Amino acid sequence: KEKVEITKEQKALTKVIVEAYNRHQIPQDVAKKLLQDQYSVEENFLLLTEMATSQVQVIVEFTKSIPGFLSLDHEDQIALLKGSAVEAMFLRSAQVFSKKMPNGHNGILEERIRKSGISEEFITPMFNFYKSIIGLHMSLEEQALLTAITILTPDRPYVKDHQAVEKLQEPMLDVLRKVCVLQHPQEPQYFARLLGRLTELRTLTHYHAEMLTSWRMNDHKFTPLLCEIWDVQ
Numbered sequence: 001k002e003k004v005e006i007t008k009e010q011k012a013l014t015k016v017i018v019e020a021y022n023r024h025q026i027p028q029d030v031a032k033k034l035l036q037d038q039y040s041v042e043e044n045f046l047l048l049t050e051m052a053t054s055q056v057q058v059i060v061e062f063t064k065s066i067p068g069f070l071s072l073d074h075e076d077q078i079a080l081l082k083g084s085a086v087e088a089m090f091l092r093s094a095q096v097f098s099k100k101m102p103n104g105h106n107g108i109l110e111e112r113i114r115k116s117g118i119s120e121e122f123i124t125p126m127f128n129f130y131k132s133i134i135g136l137h138m139s140l141e142e143q144a145l146l147t148a149i150t151i152l153t154p155d156r157p158y159v160k161d162h163q164a165v166e167k168l169q170e171p172m173l174d175v176l177r178k179v180c181v182l183q184h185p186q187e188p189q190y191f192a193r194l195l196g197r198l199t200e201l202r203t204l205t206h207y208h209a210e211m212l213t214s215w216r217m218n219d220h221k222f223t224p225l226l227c228e229i230w231d232v233q
């Protein structure tokens with residue numbers, strides 16, 4: 001049985017990523033807000049665009065803290081942020097959904113999201129993804145490293161220097177693999193299952209533009225930042 005050892009450098013890298021991840025947290029208030037009141041479809045859509053807009057800003061700050069990211073070609077930096085924004089949003093939404101809440105609140109939250117105004121056909125794949133994330137019981141390190149790995153995906157559209165991105169993503173994958181072995185010793189396949197969620201995430205984001213326009217309301221308004229990032233309007 002291979003003895004897994006995290007090196008000093010890998011510990012330092014994990015610390016930087018987890019600290020950046022903690023620093024750039026979306027306030028949990030979206031779940032609290034949803035539990036407080038029932039909102040109209042229009043209010044829910046506005047809440048989504050506000051939360052998503054602030055999360056994009058948060059993800060930019062998080063990404064800038066990833067060692068080496070700012071040394072990448074500037075256009076590649078934009079391509080990576082743009083290419084991962086929707087995945088990062090659903091990953092963060094899944095993490096918000098997976099937070100243990102006082103009795104019954106998780107049920108209310110699920111109910112409010114189901115009735116928020118998203119069209120039926122997207123509710124099932126979205127919750128299947130959320131529930132598969134919950135089933136993994138990810139640690140904070142795993143959540144932070146997985147988010148960084150998602151952003152540093154070399155094969156995003158318009159990325160010119162794939163190699164340079166791979167060189168940043170690989171050390172993250174190495175340390176995530178070791179963290180998984182150390183934190184889930186009973187599940188040798190845990191790391192593979194974790195990466196499998198990224199594939200499920202890509203299929204979910206495949207429908208994203210259609211999902212947005214299918215909210216049961218007219219005149220979907222977006223912030224300028226979301227128009228840039230989400231390729232809408």
Ligand SMILES: O=C(NC1CCCCC1)[C@H](C1CCCCC1)n1c(-c2ccc(-c3nnn[nH]3)cc2)nc2ccccc21
Nearest residue numbers: 026030044047048051052055092093096097113116211212
């Ligand atoms: O605010 C939200 N997510 C933010 C979480 C933090 C990061 C930035 C996004 C939305 C809520 C908006 C208001 C109505 C209910 C859902 N949300 C979603 C969600 C729902 C539909 C789409 C979508 N995308 N395109 N069409 N619909 C995206 C995300 N899943 C959630 C799971 C737990 C908690 C909130 C959740």
